[in-house]
Amino acid sequence: MALKEEIAQNLRRSMLDREELKTSVLRMLASSIKNYEIAKSGAGYEASDDEVLGVIQKEIKQRQDSIESFRIGNREEMADKEEAEMKILQGYLPPQMTEGELRTLVKGAVSSSGATSITQMGQVMGIMMPQVKGKADGTLVSKMVKEELSK
Secondary structure: HHHHHHHHHHHHHHHHHHHHHHHHHHHHHHHHHHHHHHHHOOOOOOOHHHHHEEEEHHHHHHHHHHHHHHHHHOHHHHHHHHHHHHHHOOOOOOOOOHHHHHHHHHHHHHHHHHHOOOOHHHHHHHHHHHOOOOOOHHHHHHHHHHHHOOO
């Protein structure tokens, strides 16, 4: 089953079960996917699972930024709500890679690209990102690549 269909099915189920938070999050996600499809190519375009994962990751990143802002502003109740929404969204991502797995991939990408300095980071990231798409946070990958190239 396509990820978009799974989200639609779960939305219907959450509405029937009267799960307000989950329904709200899934409605927002379905809307974001639809907006992505319209922006991509107009009406009638169907987003692939990879594209849907990208939309989900974007929504998670927005939640992370909001959580940080709410915590700075001492708005714990809002930060908690954003965290709950983020957990629902994370349920649609594939299992995340461990730090050890990421480090191994980073070392392999650095050696295969022949990169020796931070100025060649783009080459390494070009190798890394297709391998970790949906499985790791790009910010963490970037940080690890910088650390590896700075050695």
